Amino acid sequence: MTVLVASDLDRTLIYSRDAAEVDALDGLLCVETYQDAPLSYLSEKAAAGLAALVERTEFVPVTTRTREQYKRINLPIPPRRYAICANGGHLLVNGVPDPRWHRAVRQRLAAGSADLAEVSEWLAKTADPQWTLKHREAEDLFCYLVVDRTAMPSSYVDEMIGWCDPRGWEVSVQGRKVYAVPRDLTKSGAVAEVAGRMEADTVLAAGDSLLDAELLAAADAAVRPGHGELADSNWSAPRVQALTERGIAGGEAVVEWLLAAADHRVSSAGLGYAL
Numbered sequence: 415m416t417v418l419v420a421s422d423l424d425r426t427l428i429y430s431r432d433a434a435e436v437d438a439l440d441g442l443l444c445v446e447t448y449q450d451a452p453l454s455y456l457s458e459k460a461a462a463g464l465a466a467l468v469e470r471t472e473f474v475p476v477t478t479r480t481r482e483q484y485k486r487i488n489l490p491i492p493p494r495r496y497a498i499c500a501n502g503g504h505l506l507v508n509g510v511p512d513p514r515w516h517r518a519v520r521q522r523l524a525a526g527s528a529d530l531a532e533v534s535e536w537l538a539k540t541a542d543p544q545w546t547l548k549h550r551e552a553e554d555l556f557c558y559l560v561v562d563r564t565a566m567p568s569s570y571v572d573e574m575i576g577w578c579d580p581r582g583w584e585v586s587v588q589g590r591k592v593y594a595v596p597r598d599l600t601k602s603g604a605v606a607e608v609a610g611r612m613e614a615d616t617v618l619a620a621g622d623s624l625l626d627a628e629l630l631a632a633a634d635a636a637v638r639p640g641h642g643e644l645a646d647s648n649w650s651a652p653r654v655q656a657l658t659e660r661g662i663a664g665g666e667a668v669v670e671w672l673l674a675a676a677d678h679r680v681s682s683a684g685l686g687y688a689l
């Protein structure tokens with residue numbers, strides 16, 4: 415019985431200081447440093463749950479981060495056989511990008527969506543430098559802005575959706591980042607590829623943002639925390655559990671749910687893991 419657990423990372427398992435929604439950093443492990451400063455945390459409780467999860471399942475990190483950004487993260491678990499970066503654009507096999515998968519993704523994108531250059535140019539033209547801190551292209555696949563959320567008018571995101579949607583691109587706002595991602599660049603596509611290679615019997619998934627919606631909907635069962643774009647928009651789908659816990663406690667509840675769901679599936683299959 416192979417249970418594949420496909421989990422988003424940022425704001426699902428790991429949290430920045432702000433996203434953690436805690437007063438103090440007690441009980442949190444730093445799992446990412448950037449420019450000599452701590453950037454992301456995992457709670458000790460979630461870490462213990464994660465350790466149990468990787469023993470019982472095939473745990474696959476699934477992130478919109480670029481490969482370089484992903485490599486900054488040090489989860490307290492053994493290296494993963496598979497990891498998915500760039501929202502499905504790169505499949506790492508034992509840490510090495512699979513060129514065949516990446517070629518197939520590029521072919522699919524060339525057939526379906528507007529070019530990155532066109533979208534990036536629109537962002538450059540429309541994003542006001544007053545509230546735009548950075549404008550980045552990621553892995554030559556998608557682009558994002560780092561913005562001052564308090565200064566950015568909320569109408570800008572609506573305007574962006576209005577422009578991107580007919581061009582086959584999706585918009586997602588996560589913390590200070592505003593992403594534009596081709597609709598055909600999906601986490602679920604890459605997870606389906608991994609599930610096929612592993613001959614997984616079942617897929618469990620976790621995520622918090624709009625870019626995770628299709629991942630959760632495609633899984634056999636899935637979970638989301640009480641914060642994030644999916645919670646804020648009251649998004650729901652069959653077989654997706656909506657938790658109420660937020661911040662770092664949301665991450666702990668997600669891990670707990672994944673463990674219980676994995677154990678349930680294994681014991682239903684009659685193989686009886688000892689807990």
Ligand SMILES: [Mg+2]
Nearest residue numbers: 422424425622
């Ligand atoms: Mg996330």
